[in-house]
Amino acid sequence: MPLTSTTPGRLWIVATPLGNPGDFSPRAREIVQRADAVLCEDTRRTGLLFSQCGLHARRLVSFHDRNEQEKQEEALRRLREGQELALVSDAGTPLVADPGYRLVRACRAEGIPVSPVPGPSAPVAALSAAGLPPLPYTFLGFLPRDDGGRRQTLAAFARTPGSLVFFERKDRLTASLAVAAELLGPREAAICRELTKTHEEFILFRLENHAALAPDLLGEVTVILGPPESPARASEAEARACLRRLAAEGGASVRPKALARQAQERLTGWSVKELYDLLTHTAEQDA
Structure with a gap:
């Protein structure tokens, strides 16, 4: 689509404080x-900041995951x-587990x-101060809300070398750590909460001992799971092959x-x- 101005505007991706x-x-x-306008997830929260x-x-303009498609065309019109x-998130660096990717992609396609x-980023801040191996690391964003989705996501990265970093809601933290312990095996871990805020806390623990953690941790949480220390979860293909082999050895009985x-x-990593x-x-499926 041709630009309506010989001098298009510019989209700034602006990092904001995590808490301080x-x-x-x-x-x-x-x-x-x-x-001319600031695109933000929550206009009240950004206005308070x-x-x-x-x-x-x-001007503050609401731009979040539920209205991103609707607001994108208006943003592009302004830029043309x-x-x-300026695009900001509620805290930290935009697009890192926040909306905005599609708008950036559309701007690139139009030459805008x-x-x-650059500025604060929760995954980087957590890795820098937790004391777990920072490189390599894989950022998973927010884990899926349902148990099946969590299992699928974590299982896919069970063999990944290096640390895994993800965000989690406080009410789902216990369940996510339990699934991680089951699928990923023994390893170091850290819960990094309230980063840069008054009650900032780094809780270092062993993933296999997650049940000993206090269940009522408050605040926003970034979780780091250290590199694998034992053989990672076998793949689904390996599990199917093992089942077929045992069935052939034991017979139909x-x-x-x-x-x-x-x-x-x-x-390794599979429950009965x-x-x-x-x-x-x-x-x-075979029937």
Whole structure:
């Protein structure tokens, strides 16, 4: 689509403080004040942050995961007209587990300049101060809400070398750590909460001992799981092959539950229930 102005505007991707207003960089402050509009997840939260920092934005525009598609065209129109827009998240660096990727992609496709204004980032801040191996690391964003989605996500990264970093809601933290311990095996771990805030805390523990943690941790949480220390979870293909092999050795008389128990003794990271479900699901597909 042709630009309506010979001089398109610019989209600024502006990092904001995680909690301490003092981390708002001078460059970020200057840009959000001069921008024609600031796109933000929560206008009230961003407005409060700007007020605490003594900043005045010309206009705050709601831009979150539920209205991103609707608001994107308006943002592009403004940019085509030569306006400057600043995109911020509720805290930290935008697009890192926050909306905005599609807008940036659309700008790139139209030749509209996009520039980052670096600053705070929760995954990097957590890795820098937790004392767990920081490189390599894989950032998983927020884990899925449902148990099946969590299992699928964590299992896919069970063999990944290096640390895993993810965000989690306080009410789902216990369940996520339990699944991680089951699928990923023994390893170091850290819960990094309230980063840069008054009650900042780093809780270092062994993943296999997660049940000993206090269940009522408050605040926003970044979790780091250290590198694997033992053989990682066997792949689904390996699990299926093991089940087929045991079935061939034992014959048709071996009950599915017994096969699942035998396979569980030979495979890393699989529970008897998961193997039983895999066995019965495979049998249904073959029927």
